[in-house]
Amino acid sequence: xSKLVSYYTLCVFVCSQLRxxxxxxxxxxxxxxxxxxxxxxxKSKRGDLMNVHYDGFLAKDGSQFYCSRHDKAGHPQWFxxxxxxxxxxxxxxMVDMCVGEKRKITVPPALAFGEKGKGPVPPNATVVFEVxxxxxxxxxxxxxxxxxxxxxxxxxxxxxxxxxxxxMEYEKEGKPRDDPFYxxxxxxxxxxxxxxxxxxxxxxEYNIYQHDEL
Numbered sequence: 412x413s414k415l416v417s418y419y420t421l422c423v424f425v426c427s428q429l430r431x432x433x434x435x436x437x438x439x440x441x442x443x444x445x446x447x448x449x450x451x452x453x454k455s456k457r458g459d460l461m462n463v464h465y466d467g468f469l470a471k472d473g474s475q476f477y478c479s480r481h482d483k484a485g486h487p488q489w490f491x492x493x494x495x496x497x498x499x500x501x502x503x504x505m506v507d508m509c510v511g512e513k514r515k516i517t518v519p520p521a522l523a524f525g526e527k528g529k530g531p532v533p534p535n536a537t538v539v540f541e542v543x544x545x546x547x548x549x550x551x552x553x554x555x556x557x558x559x560x561x562x563x564x565x566x567x568x569x570x571x572x573x574x575x576x577x578x579m580e581y582e583k584e585g586k587p588r589d590d591p592f593y594x595x596x597x598x599x600x601x602x603x604x605x606x607x608x609x610x611x612x613x614x615x616e617y618n619i620y621q622h623d624e625l
Contacts, residue, residue, distance in 0.1 A: 440504045441517040445541075451509035455547045457493030460577075460596065461505065462546035464488070470517060470537040476530070487545050489599050496603060498523050501540060508544045516540045549580050557617060568612040570597050 455461055464487045467477035479488050490496040492505055500518030508514065520526070520535045528534040560568055560576040574593050581588055604612050 438519060438521060440500045440519070440522060442504050443515040443517075444512065445515055446511075446513040448509055448511040451512075453510070453547050455492055455505060455508045455544070457502075457506070458549075459492050460489065460546075460548050461492050461508075461544060462487045462489055463505070463542055463544050465501070465540050465542045467532075468539045468541070469532065470539050476532055476538075489596055491600075500538075501542075504540070505542060505544075508542075508547065510544055510547055513541070513543045516542060548577070548584070557614075566614040568617060570601060570610070573597050573600060573612075 464479045465477075466475060466479070468475050479485075493502050495502065497505075498518065500522035501516065503522065504514065504516035504518065517537065517539050519537055523538045524532045524534075524536065526534050528536060532538060557568075558564075560572050562572055562575070574597050577593050577596060578587070601610075601612065604616055606616055607613075
């Protein structure tokens, strides 16, 4: 495998347009591809389920404020890309990533923790994340996947339906996993999405993009 180091910026309003790093503005996310594998079968997109390790640093002095390897027993973090489960700058900065890819993502305050800051992150702080991707799979949050997951077509999703969908996707990619693996993902999805805690994800809860039609 070879290493590839490249610099480019990803605009907030035109996420797919790459620009030279020298024109980085205050409202943009700066992305440095530190390592990229020789082969990439799938690139991440909004709605994908990702498994990622990431470390957070303050750009001002380089001090570390977060390390996923020390949080939650050191397991990589599961989240759905582009739906607000991580800060906006990471939702932008982790688009088009391959499994095994590593990036350094610099996020301005407006796309990080803003004027108030959060915890050890002070107000108006630019932050830097070092990200490594372990898994990218089609998530149960994409609009096009809703009909596939909703087997009985009742416009709501049960844990069993989501688990079956995940198993199908992983087996399709030739990467079947054991039952606890799927249970962990499903539990996390319901914790973040089942807002009324009734044991199902309604079409309204599912449509977290707010502007996509179901």
